[in-house]
Amino acid sequence: xxxxxxxxxxxxxxxxxxxxxxxxxxxxxxxxxxxxxxxxxxxxxxxxxxxxxxxxxxxxxxxxxxxxxxxxxxxxxxxxxxxxxxxxxxxxxxxxxxxxxxxxxxxxxxxxxxxxxxxxxxxxxxxxxxxxxxxxxxxxxxxxxxxxxxxxxxxxxxxxxxxxxxxxxxxxxxxxxxxxxxxxxxxxxxxxxxxxxxxxxxxxxxxxxxxxxxxxxxxxxxxxxxxxxxxxxxxxxxxxxxxxxxxxxxxxxxxxxxxxxxxxxxxxxxxxxxxxxxxxxxxxxxxxxxxxxxxxxxxxxxxxxxxxxxxxxxxxxxxxxxxxxxxxxxxxxxxxxxxxxxxxxxxxxxxxxxxxxxxxxxxxxxxxxxxxxxxxxxxxxxxxxxxxxxxxxxxxxxxxxxxxxxxxxxxxxxxxxxxxxxxxxx
Amino acid sequence: xxxxxxxxxxxxxxxxxxxxxxxxxxxxxxxxxxxxxxxxxxxxxxxxxxxxxxxxxxxxxxxxxxxxxxxxxxxxxxxxxxxxxxxxxxxxxxxxxxxxxxxxxxxxxxxxxxxxxxxxxxxxxxxxxxxxxxxxxxxxxxxxxxxxxxxxxxxxxxxxxxxxxxxxxxxxxxxxxxxxxxxxxxxxxxxxxxxxxxxxxxxxxxxxxxxxxxxxxxxxxxxxxxxxxxxxxxxxxxxxxxxxxxxx
Numbered sequence: 001x002x003x004x005x006x007x008x009x010x011x012x013x014x015x016x017x018x019x020x021x022x023x024x025x026x027x028x029x030x031x032x033x034x035x036x037x038x039x040x041x042x043x044x045x046x047x048x049x050x051x052x053x054x055x056x057x058x059x060x061x062x063x064x065x066x067x068x069x070x071x072x073x074x075x076x077x078x079x080x081x082x083x084x085x086x087x088x089x090x091x092x093x094x095x096x097x098x099x100x101x102x103x104x105x106x107x108x109x110x111x112x113x114x115x116x117x118x119x120x121x122x123x124x125x126x127x128x129x130x131x132x133x134x135x136x137x138x139x140x141x142x143x144x145x146x147x148x149x150x151x152x153x154x155x156x157x158x159x160x161x162x163x164x165x166x167x168x169x170x171x172x173x174x175x176x177x178x179x180x181x182x183x184x185x186x187x188x189x190x191x192x193x194x195x196x197x198x199x200x201x202x203x204x205x206x207x208x209x210x211x212x213x214x215x216x217x218x219x220x221x222x223x224x225x226x227x228x229x230x231x232x233x234x235x236x237x238x239x240x241x242x243x244x245x246x247x248x249x250x251x252x253x254x255x256x257x258x259x260x261x262x263x264x265x266x267x268x269x270x271x272x273x274x275x276x277x278x279x280x281x282x283x284x285x286x287x288x289x290x291x292x293x294x295x296x297x298x299x300x301x302x303x304x305x306x307x308x309x310x311x312x313x314x315x316x317x318x319x320x321x322x323x324x325x326x327x328x329x330x331x332x333x334x335x336x337x338x339x340x341x342x343x344x345x346x347x348x349x350x351x352x353x354x355x356x357x358x359x360x361x362x363x364x365x366x367x368x369x370x371x372x373x374x375x376x377x378x379x380x381x382x383x384x385x386x387x388x389x390x391x392x393x394x395x396x397x398x399x400x401x402x403x404x405x406x407x408x409x410x411x412x413x414x415x416x417x418x419x420x421x422x423x424x425x426x
Numbered sequence: 427x428x429x430x431x432x433x434x435x436x437x438x439x440x441x442x443x444x445x446x447x448x449x450x451x452x453x454x455x456x457x458x459x460x461x462x463x464x465x466x467x468x469x470x471x472x473x474x475x476x477x478x479x480x481x482x483x484x485x486x487x488x489x490x491x492x493x494x495x496x497x498x499x500x501x502x503x504x505x506x507x508x509x510x511x512x513x514x515x516x517x518x519x520x521x522x523x524x525x526x527x528x529x530x531x532x533x534x535x536x537x538x539x540x541x542x543x544x545x546x547x548x549x550x551x552x553x554x555x556x557x558x559x560x561x562x563x564x565x566x567x568x569x570x571x572x573x574x575x576x577x578x579x580x581x582x583x584x585x586x587x588x589x590x591x592x593x594x595x596x597x598x599x600x601x602x603x604x605x606x607x608x609x610x611x612x613x614x615x616x617x618x619x620x621x622x623x624x625x626x627x628x629x630x631x632x633x634x635x636x637x638x639x640x641x642x643x644x645x646x647x648x649x650x651x652x653x654x655x656x657x658x659x660x661x662x663x664x665x666x667x668x669x670x671x672x673x674x
Contacts, residue, residue: 006531014519017560254515258576261479262532263504424483 003264007272014246015276021242025280026287029235033228033288037301041223052163054078055101057092059085062112064174068147071170072105077163093150102152103163108145115178118144123182132187147171176200222302228292229385230358233378235288236281236320237352240328240345243277247332248341266420274325281321307388312395316388319402319409320381326412327377333419352376357383380405429490430584430615431455431478436487438477447473448639451487455632457583460606460616462626462647464659465636466667471619472512474636475586478617479509492583505534508582510574512589518562522553522572525561526579533580540579547575550605567598574602578609585609587618591625603629623659633659635666642666 015021056072058065073080081099083092089106096104149167151160180200184192250256250269259266292304307313328345335341353359355369356378365373373379384401387393436451447470455461463471476482478489480500489496491503516525523544530540548554551571556564561572574590587606591599599622606629610616620626626633627647634644643650643666647659656662 002537003531003534006528006537010517010520010524010528013524014517017519254511254513255517257481257511257513258509258515258529259532260481261504261507261509262529263501263534264532268532 003268004272004275007268008275011246011272011276012279015242015280018242025235025239025242026284029231029238029284029288030291032234033231033291034296034299034301036231037223037227037296038299040227041301051077051079052103052159053081053099053101055081055083055092055096055099055104056107057083057085057087057104058107059109060107060111060113062116064112064115064178065107066112067177068107068111068170068174071173072167075166075170077166078103089148089150096150096152102155102159104148104150105167106148106150108147111145111147114144115175116182119175119178119182122179123186126183127186224292224296224302224304225389226386228288228304229389230382232285232288232317233320233324233356233381233385234349234353234358235284236324236381237327237349237378238346239277239280239284239324240331240349241342242280243273243325243328244331244335244341244345245338246273247329248335248338251332252337270329270416270420274322274329277325277328278318278321281324282317285317285321307392309388309394312388312398315395316381316384316398316402319384319405320377323377323381323405323409323412326409326416329416330412330419333416333423349378352378355379356381374404375408377405377408380408428457428493429454430457430459430492431617432488432490432493433478434488436477436484436489438473438482438484438486446639448477451639451641453634453641453644455615455617457492457615458610458613460610460629460631461618462630462633463617463619463636464621464623464626464633464663465642469636470639471636472588475509475588475617475619479507479586480504505580506582507584507586508577508580510577510585510587510590512592514569514573516561516569516572516576519560521556521558521560522548522575523557525572525576529576530579535580543579543581544575547578550608551575552601567594570594570598570602574605578614582614584615584617587616587620589620590618591620591622599625623663627659635663637667 054072056069058069072078081101083095083104087095092104092106095101147167149164151163155163177197177200181192181197184190184196247270259269289304289306293306294303297303331341331345331348335344353376355373356362356376357365357373358378362370362373362379380401384398384405387397387401391397431454433451433453436448437446438448439446451474463474465471473482477484478491478496480496480503484497491506494503494506496503517528520528526544526547527537527540530544531537535543544557545554548557551574553568553571553575556568561569564572570591570593574587577585577587585606590606591602594602603625606616606618616629618626618630630647632644632646633650635642643654643662645653651658651662654662654665656665
């Protein structure tokens with residue numbers, strides 16, 4: 001036992017004297033966690049809470065166009081700046097840049113008039129179908145001039161679709177109201193009263209949103225709950241840079257030659273490195289979680305809310321740590337040089353992170369990737385964390401994700417042992 | 427007198443090579459002797475030490491250390507010797523004391539024994555004052571002494587030394603030679619290789635001259651020099667190996 005303790009002490013001492021390596025292992029994931037969470041949080045705020053600058057050019061003077069403008073204002077999604085109706089598109093583009101508007105909406109000159117014709121034609125057809133009107137109706141009409149939306153190319157497709165969807169919703173309401181007015185006038189030969197118009201305006205239907213969790217807890221997940229577990233796993237697996245090259249250094253240094261002449265099995269050196277770096281991964285997780293809990297609220301980010309089962313959190317963290325260390329040991333044993341260990345280690349962790357859903361959600365990946373996802377240990381670790389943090393799952397739920405992670409760990413250990421045997425290191 | 431090392435009919439091939447480094451090599455080194463192995467570059471000196479210490483596995487013949495067959499007891503024989511490789515074989519980030527504590531544990535010593543032995547060795551080798559400073563900041567001579575200190579931490583019966591004084595100044599060399607003689611006086615068998623032939627004359631009582639995996643000549647130093655009518659090892663070396671370069 002003293003041999004193991006002496007070896008662990010040696011590894012810890014060497015590690016603590018490598019300040020650059022320590023900064024790499026601790027500072028890098030902390031910076032990543034803060035930057036990515038802040039970025040995703042801003043996106044979340046932009047879509048859900050912030051208003052988008054919109055430049056509105058209404059070239060029509062009719063009622064429907066005014067109602068459309070009112071509807072857009074009531075949507076509460078935009079800061080609206082109004083442009084002169086005579087402005088050309090190039091002038092609008094210049095003004096758009098001047099006012100930092102991401103979107104410009106141009107309502108064409110005859111919009112209200114054409115919409116009225118469309119509504120009358122549609123209402124006439126309906127009245128004829130109902131048998132109320134025997135008079136011939138106009139079957140065709142000039143197409144409705146499109147509303148033009150100019151947008152800044154930096155606006156991502158998902159934002160654009162979100163804006164477009166909101167505008168479509170307002171336009172649909174204006175159009176429906178116009179048709180109802182025409183129908184009412186066709187039936188009663190009088191304009192629709194204001195009280196009835198009010199009844200028809202706006203949707204009476206509402207959507208209530210509830211996150212579905214395994215624990216029944218209805219708290220809404222935020223960017224921190226998503227990102228802290230993800231970047232904790234990433235940090236753990238990134239010890240491959242330090243541990244992988246440490247093993248290569250040990251193999252190629254003179255000290256390894258001396259170790260081979262001493263009456264102790266080299267396996268002890270590897271066990272020591274695994275224990276040492278498991279402690280490192282647990283410390284990484286602790287530091288990142290503490291930053292999520294205590295620092296994030298001070299820099300305008302949502303605080304990390306720890307799940308109720310701390311023992312489950314510990315189990316997942318230890319499992320991820322052991323798997324990360326096993327992966328690094330494998331890389332270290334098979335790499336010939338430190339450059340190989342660093343290069344292969346870093347690239348493979350980024351690939352496994354991408355496959356594992358740390359960069360893009362796994363459900364958004366193509367169907368052909370769905371099998372590949374399962375080979376990434378980062379995927380199973382992340383799923384276990386999400387089951388705990390986002391779904392409020394218990395031990396019986398997280399074990400389903402930990403079983404594949406444990407299987408991958410055992411496989412990595414076996415591969416490492418085979419490598420040691422092949423290279424006559426044990 | 428018994429043999430500390432007994433080699434008989436040793437044949438060794440590097441993996442993938444068809445030409446053997448040794449072909450039926452026989453060599454006995456007596457317990458308590460100071461045995462020097464010399465030869466040109468590529469003669470097989472380091473390979474021989476690697477075979478004896480179990481670093482390299484040989485396919486034919488026998489090597490016994492204190493009567494124990496190396497190939498059959500690779501773990502057991504490691505308790506009988508210490509090894510001082512030509513390259514610095516320690517952790518430069520650690521201090522001499524930390525290195526000795528670690529390698530002492532791997533040699534099978536208890537913590538208290540290692541501490542006691544380490545303090546003694548560091549004192550004798552003049553490293554007490556720097557025992558807690560990282561070795562990477564040391565001079566070449568100090569590093570050589572640390573390298574030697576680690577090799578003797580377990581008080582080995584046999585000590586293998588591969589170019590132990592290479593690149594050190596005269597003071598460090600003298601300190602190392604004196605310490606090695608003291609070890610030998612206390613019963614440690616030394617097996618030593620070096621290109622420093624004058625140093626070898628000072629340290630060794632018996633020598634073997636190697637060339638192309640074969641022993642050209644072996645015996646006690648003084649009678650050997652008389653037999654070949656040479657004043658020193660350098661003359662004997664040149665007489666037996668010729669003037670041709672061997673490492674080109």
